[in-house]
Amino acid sequence: MYSELPAVSIVRRLGDSPRARGSLGGENCPDLFELSDGTFAVIGTDRTEELDGMLPSDASRADYERIVVITRETLLRAKRDIPEA
Numbered sequence: 001m002y003s004e005l006p007a008v009s010i011v012r013r014l015g016d017s018p019r020a021r022g023s024l025g026g027e028n029c030p031d032l033f034e035l036s037d038g039t040f041a042v043i044g045t046d047r048t049e050e051l052d053g054m055l056p057s058d059a060s061r062a063d064y065e066r067i068v069v070i071t072r073e074t075l076l077r078a079k080r081d082i083p084e085a
Helices: 047-052 072-081
Strands: 008-011 030-034 042-045
Touching: 030 072
Parallel strands: none
Antiparallel strands: 008 030, 030 042
16 A cells, blocks of 8 residues: 655755855755755765675664765754754
8 A cells, every 4th residue: 555655845954055155066965954844855966886785783774775875064064053952
C-alpha cells in the first residue's frame, strides 16, 4: 500500500547565505535548512563513493542515503542557528 508523505517545507536557513559567504557565481553553494517537520536539509557535494568505505565500523548508510560534504565555514556560520534541543 502506498502511503503519501506529509508535505514538508523549508522553515529557515541556518547560517549565512552562500552569497554572504562569498559565493557570487553559484559554484560553491553548500547550505543548511530547517524543515517544517523538524528535520534538516543539506545542500553539499556528494562524496559517497569516496567516503563510504571509510565509515567507522559502527556507522552505516542505507542505499537511499548519501554522504554529503559541506564546507567548515558553512557549518560554523550555521552554529548560532542550530537549536540546543
